[in-house]
Amino acid sequence: MLRAGVEKAVRVNDFAIKLANVNGTGSASANGLLMQAIFRMGIPVSGKNLFPSNIQGLPTWYEIRVNKDGYTARALDYDLMVAMNSQTYERDIREVRQGGYVLYDSTWPLDPHLHREDVTFLGVPLAAMCNANFRESRERILMKNIAYAGALIAVLDVDMGVVEQLLDEKFARKKALRESNHKALHLGFDYARQHFDPLPFRLEKMDANRDKILIDGNTATALGCLYAGATVAAWYPITPSTSVMDAFTDFCKKYRKDPETGAMNCCIIQAEDELAAIGMVIGAGWNGARAFTSTSGPGISLMNELLGLAYYAEIPAVVMDIQRVGPSTGMPTRTQQGDLLECAYASHGDTKHICLYPANPAECFEFAVKSFDLAERFQTPVFLLSDLDIGMNDWVVPRLKWDDSYRPDRGRVLDAAQLEQIQKFFRYSPEDENFVAARTLPGVSSKGAYFTRGSGHSRTGAYTEMPDEYQEVVDRLLRKHRAAAKFVPAPVIERRSRAQFGVVTLGGCDAAVREALDVLQSRGIAADFMRIRAFPFPESVEQFLNDHEFNFIVEQNRDAQMKSLLLLETGVAKDKLRSICVYGGFPLSARRVTDRITSQLGELTERAVHS
Amino acid sequence: MLRAGVEKAVRVNDFAIKLANVNGTGSASANGLLMQAIFRMGIPVSGKNLFPSNIQGLPTWYEIRVNKDGYTARALDYDLMVAMNSQTYERDIREVRQGGYVLYDSTWPLDPHLHREDVTFLGVPLAAMCNANFRESRERILMKNIAYAGALIAVLDVDMGVVEQLLDEKFARKKALRESNHKALHLGFDYARQHFDPLPFRLEKMDANRDKILIDGNTATALGCLYAGATVAAWYPITPSTSVMDAFTDFCKKYRKDPETGAMNCCIIQAEDELAAIGMVIGAGWNGARAFTSTSGPGISLMNELLGLAYYAEIPAVVMDIQRVGPSTGMPTRTQQGDLLECAYASHGDTKHICLYPANPAECFEFAVKSFDLAERFQTPVFLLSDLDIGMNDWVVPRLKWDDSYRPDRGRVLDAAQLEQIQKFFRYSPEDENFVAARTLPGVSSKGAYFTRGSGHSRTGAYTEMPDEYQEVVDRLLRKHRAAAKFVPAPVIERRSRAQFGVVTLGGCDAAVREALDVLQSRGIAADFMRIRAFPFPESVEQFLNDHEFNFIVEQNRDAQMKSLLLLETGVAKDKLRSICVYGGFPLSARRVTDRITSQLGELTERAVHS
């Protein structure tokens, strides 16, 4: 799957466009419509929503990349800019590639200083047309978006049938709106068809998406929780995690209403803060329910203390951390992988947690289920580290599958009958081969009663302040964490012949890194690929790293947090690990990776020459 | 300073005793009295209080080690056990070294199964004597302690004059109590003199403590805050940090009352929780006051979010973390160095903090002052990581010194005149050679007004969501943290001729590790010593590590947290670092270190032989 090196006269299904809007003006639905239409045309596509931490009036962008070969990481070169935000004209017009196009609202003339010789300006009198055709001011604003969508449909050859179908579905019960949309769409469409020549890039139907869906990671995560049988969810609203709980709530309404009693087989609690949210999850986990919270960095910080309690008292808890840019409030609507260390070692004292790193919504679904199994099997908090890019953007992924024979791994929980059979129950012994002891649930039998505490306790569960008794328990916890390495998702490894080094990444960097490796390969540089999917690290992780003279660790944070974890938690020598950190807050693109690898390789060669 | 290898007939000033009591019975003052008397006799001594997390009725121990050569780390071999707690008789009697002594209350006969052939039992009818001599039941209980102190004074040759003097001082204003104490003391003393032969170890006046004081780390820390000019202190009670604020409060009463107005030049706030406490410190730091909080692990966890705010918004804050055993509530009255990673990287997102690691109360004083200078110079949180052992035990340390020419380093703060001189003030630029930008304080001038935020900001201080602007600031923060390495306390390094390896430690492990190195030296194994005193690490830390084929890192936590920090934050190769972790909760003793080094060296040799 090499990327075509030579640009053809008309590029089919290989281009990127960017739409610059003002947030709160309703552009999202127009942009989503385009994205979905392209998806339905069977073409590999990705959409990245770059929105502000604000409700109305600030710049927002949407990027669509179409690529027949399936490279759908964020592009940096835009063939077409839809410039709808006069505040950002300057920057937006600058960003178009040489020979590219700018579509703008020509109701007002463009300031001459914005002009560029090397791009083509496509003026569409959007406001004028909409003002002429719609009466309400809100409608006029909204319909401008649909109108530019119409113009794009024309110039890009989007299948109008598909679009009309989508509008039919969307507005099945809102006829008037359907009307307006139709009208606006055709205003733009007709204008563009009349005024513009075909562009040198366009769309053509393919059949790449037959077994694909278009879904965001947070919805998929919620779906995973639903399917895993989670019944208790506690949360505090925070961008970009909120839509996990919104989706879970919607799914529960649909699937968790008891047909007989009408009762809801779930309890979703909007907590007073994140300290409470994790407390509720722990309380529910203690009581045997599958429980989770969803949050982002600031929430993780607040949960630190209780995460240590769950770790030490060995209570299952699942935390969905949809990462955003830190530190502090940071940039709530930008993406980053900045909580890797925080989650791996959350809380004071010696603690280590299980972390899963999905790369896309499909894995969000799969890992969400997995996280409950791991939390219950290992009686400990499990983090699913997603991020804003994965969580809030729509991704094209393979259809989700469900194995109806799946049964939750509840871990070692003694029921009344099992309790009957033992002499005496001790909470923290005996342990099994994974260093897990059986627990009991309240309400089952007095014989299983014990006192849960975050204070020093011995293997029997008794309060202790004695070094040896204390140590016995925390040493087992360490072994237990290590044992989990065999149960977490193994890394994805792809080897190439004559690979010169390894490139390691995680999470949402996947697509960009893969694309980068293909690009490098096309330049004669071959590298093996590994995507880490969990901590503790399975043995194969260390193996891969050791198999290569050196490895680049590509990640989205400033402090090389994954590289740090690898340093600390594998036996790999330092000089085998090199860092590539991209952390400005936008989704990763392949060029950032190729550039950095190339320049680091250059340095290496230079060093080799000089030494 | 080699430790005498051969035991003389009568060991003078070289023995260890342990006193086993029930807490809440007033034993602390008797034990402290003994300790202080020995100190006044000019003999190197240490006292370790091993007390429960409870107010009354649980086992508590006090250990006194006397060593003329100045080895005052915790001993593990007890020459004499004062067994006052029948609940722990069994364990306590077991702990006495062969040939040692047990002093117990012979009012009740000792259960025969407790008997040991190889120790001598010294029965003193303490309860009987006290019941006969005192009327009130509380007094009877309290005086039993003084009575056993009297017996010890007799058998150990404590200077009775010194003891009487101490009691005079202590009860200068409580005549009746002075009486009772005198009586009880002599009950025990007389009984012992009449009934027991001299022991094979005893005390003799020395002159080792002329320039020394007996002080606990928390008092010294508070004194440092006082001298540094801290005016705002906010805290939430938590063991073992509470006495920092208690001492600060007492010092303020004495030294901070304005002689003219009677006003208190300080504001000490008992906050509603640790989130509030750090918030208050940050608010005060923002406003230009030197402000601090004192807490322990659980508090640090709760402070995580706001620590990230202070880091990112660049606000000075000083946090005294008096570490105790984690995770979670853990063992509140046991010691550990378990918050090293938590503090170094506190908060979500990419963050790094300045940490100081005092080894004893003298350094607590010095570093407390230093922490304010660093916090203000680098406009960032600074942690002083003390622990329960340092903080709550009385240590013999050199007299504290104060340089009256000291002036606080307030860092870059522009006053009204300076503001006048500049064109326009931007909060985060220009930066100086340490990557610090000037700040302004509210209330000075509108020209310096800016908006402090934990959300994304550019170098000017303006809100941003743009990658480049964001990155410029966080990149500077990273450089700023590195720059601090030149300003933090350098490591203490001691080299020996023909050293075969390095031994590295931090904080309260100091005495035990030094003693261990002397012991090893006496066995022909020479090692260099380094005690790390701060993070970010000064260059000399890395230099030392690299200078040795390998280094043992001795620390008191399970997960080798200091070794981890060294791995991550220096260029040192992994195989140069070997870990020795002792983390049961009691202060470190030399034997633990020698044993572990010896066995690891054994393994190394074995491996070398087999390869």
Add this chain to the structure above:
Amino acid sequence: MPSIAKPTAIHPSLHRNELGLTIRDYEGSMSTLCAGCGHDSITAAIIRACWEISLAPHMLAKMSGIGCSSKTPTYFVSGAHGFNSAHGRMAAIATGASAANRELTYIGVSGDGDSLSIGLGHMCHAIRRNLKMLYIIENNGVYGLTKGQFSASADVGSKSKKGEPNRMAPIDSVALALSLGATFVARSFSGDKEQLVPILKAALSHRGFALVDVVSPCVTFNDHAGSTKSYLYTRNNMLKATETDFVPPASEILATIGRNGAVSVAMHDGSVVRFKGVPPDYDPTDREKVLDYLSEHHGKGEVVTGLLYIDESVPDMHELNNTPAQALAKISFEKLCPGSAALDALQEDFR
């Protein structure tokens, strides 16, 4: 023997309750609190109440935070699971526990520090959710376990052991709870088991959140002259606004109107709380009147005790959430997982 013997919560009675259990079956391990600590008396009252209402030990969940008070769940009903969690977080953890299993009875034991400082937000929100539980504040005006700092319930002018007066206005959990719409509010005194036991029984029958604030002197740090949370002060200033009888569901109810306008309140579970000796102008079901009464007597320095307010009409968290009668934790996986067919169907929405 030289160690101090601790009062264990032992009751001589060998009577058996409906479950055939004696009161000793409701005891826990030996207390490690200071001899004379008020908390131990509350423990004894809890033991009695649980025994008297024939609570099945394994159907009880004992929740607490951190503090001397929070240690006490170890000292009662050792046949029940207990959770000594983290400082201030008990209400949140109990909320989650209840969400998972509403079939259990929840007794939370907290301190005035645990509840009114670090845990204040959680307690207020548990009240707001009307979480069904008995929430006891063992109120001693100080932080016992950390050695005697004033807590937020310390009264203005109350003196510390060193003699320094507290100067900040107290947070009165009773007034606070009433202002937040709490549905069961009581105050009692650890020294008055007669009053406390029926209150606890009523609280355990309450439909939602039952706050029972019990003045519980800390003999070690706050039982001196000058303290307003000492045994002496409380005894001297205690005003019993109400006295109650608890009549379990099965019993025959004789809803007599007593002398001073006694009232009976029918509980959601069919039991009845009978108020005896209620003052003429007092109506424990009228929030305003209760507030008026409290502030009037509070002004006089009186410690008003009794079951002060009760409202059985407000749905609890589970009712509000329309959860099933069975514990969510026990719902079979088959009912929870929509299965592959549903997933296939659903995914049509994602195209």
Add this chain to the structure above:
Amino acid sequence: MPSIAKPTAIHPSLHRNELGLTIRDYEGSMSTLCAGCGHDSITAAIIRACWEISLAPHMLAKMSGIGCSSKTPTYFVSGAHGFNSAHGRMAAIATGASAANRELTYIGVSGDGDSLSIGLGHMCHAIRRNLKMLYIIENNGVYGLTKGQFSASADVGSKSKKGEPNRMAPIDSVALALSLGATFVARSFSGDKEQLVPILKAALSHRGFALVDVVSPCVTFNDHAGSTKSYLYTRNNMLKATETDFVPPASEILATIGRNGAVSVAMHDGSVVRFKGVPPDYDPTDREKVLDYLSEHHGKGEVVTGLLYIDESVPDMHELNNTPAQALAKISFEKLCPGSAALDALQEDFR
């Protein structure tokens, strides 16, 4: 131009106040809130109040948490330092700021989410400390910035945009504050600047903690039919219990007793708050009466507004702590450090 123009807080007046400043000198940067957001009107009221009382911009410290409301300090008095801190922690940070520098005037702006959920404990304890500050809750019944979830101030039955009713009892900041002993409690409406401005001015003169809860409709998420925090609902159900005039210190006071039992309250700083049009049975200095009045009208679904309660007799945090009149941050180091001689002397105690 296609972008939406934002209302900037511009006032045509070019009058100058005592400091010679026009109202424009009290403006901030352009609002980025939704057009029509209630918060912007409160910003305008703050601007006017600060201007009218001639507050020196650099002597103001603007504190906030996180939320749409918490963004607003950027939009007023750009000559003052501002601190947009972390969600829910504003009260704590303001406490520390005030501890360090009591010479400044503190205006805290918070939201109902910021104050009544995550920050509830801090707000309650700031009240308890009687921290001298103006604390504004811009109360819209929802979390604006995170897109419309119910907040703890949402009334029972108030409907979300999707039409779902809130079922949990609200936390009413006014009732809560009163029960905690707050010394200045007001409620107003962002749509009523006439009422709000004098309240803000009075609050800025108050001796301690001044809570001003302002109903401030969120046009984007909570201004629909069925919401009890909409413009329409608030206008229709607002009851002005009191109206006030603020008379600054220097002015001549004409303490006339108005028709409906008007009262004047002398403020600690010498200014006077004059209540006009107070209902006959209403006394803004009598906590009980205020509470009674509130609950009576609350029962009728009315939104009672006005400066509701005021007590100038309670010392603020600094008075309680006996701090000097000067900012602690400005005390010279020489006064703070006891010096080497004292250290030598002191160390005799450590031998």
